[in-house]
Amino acid sequence: MLEVDRLDLHYGHSRILDGVSLTARPGEVTCVMGTNGVGKTSLLKALAGRHPPSGGEIRLDGVPVTGLPAQAKARRRIGYVPQGREVFPLISVRENLETAYAALPRAERHVPDEIYELFPVLHEMRHRRGGDLSGGQQQQLAIARALVLRPRVLLLDEPTEGIQPNIIQQIGRVIARLRDRGDIAIVLVEQYFDFAVELADRVLVMRRGAVTLSGGRDTISRERLLAEVSV
Template identity: 70%
Template structure:
């Protein structure tokens, strides 16, 4: 579903990503791991079009995508849940979900029933302002908003950060459910090792803006991964 080749990104005069090659397949969770500041979030920004890449190729579903801005990538089927959630605090839960309609034809502009089945609290709090929700509830809202767009590729940046354990478990179940549908590739940036290891089918470990280790769960031992991400 997703393939990057030689993906490079700069912030001003500083090079942040150094030729990233990555593949994420439909029906799999691809986890990007590494310590703080190695370029994981920048990688998701480059893929989502939030920050334009300097060089390299991005392919979605076998088709090369040029330097398309974020809204164009969303229309191409990329759902992005950024670090920090970035929900609209003054809009209600319902209105936050409806912002995802912009990517859809008018005939599909409805909140699917599965959203409220996966995140019952969003139905209960539909008329509450986003800013009044707890951190865990806001994270559920951010994931649900991305799902509204019917993405083929879902990018999740640190979805467990600052979240209480019961919500982390629920988010894990949602990711499992989405993978089981087999029609979506999921790229997960995550520092909570046990959560990431339990979900991932494929791993990429980054250091200083480059991939230093990659492979499937069958190819890489847990100890090898733990060592790589703790260096």
């Protein structure tokens, strides 16, 4: 379980996150929503170790991991799929997946069969360069690379951005399947409202770096949620 307690983040003198708290449990999708520029991506970067918080605490199964850098958090099985995918364009799909090996013990340095079951196109294109894939295929590759870690926590930043509808549907099915396994806590940042609402077990709405609404999806009406994220 991932617990975030009153997290603050500054870029220079600018306060980006203001006392953000959330809990992400295995077998659930915690969806972070809000308009552009409210701090959603910065929150995931802080959780992934890309930006050190300036206050508050991040705990994984009760153990503080707040100030750990990205590689150390990856070793603790926090998988991160960044906005923009960050696929390596000049190496093959297979080699892109293998970049995750750096955070794994030697005995686990292989691509699980499940990844190619989830994303069959990656098996077909495993020898093709990452830069030759379509945007949707690159998004699948970015998610698959994070799954090579066998993550306990999976952070997904705008996985539907710029993706064709049939791939969005496939990514939604993959997220639902991972959630239903019950052993991964998923934190999803998403602006595609219908996609987010369909998958979310818990929602967190942010505005100006702070949380304005949070709770179980079944306790917050669709109308209230839509009004809150549309402001």
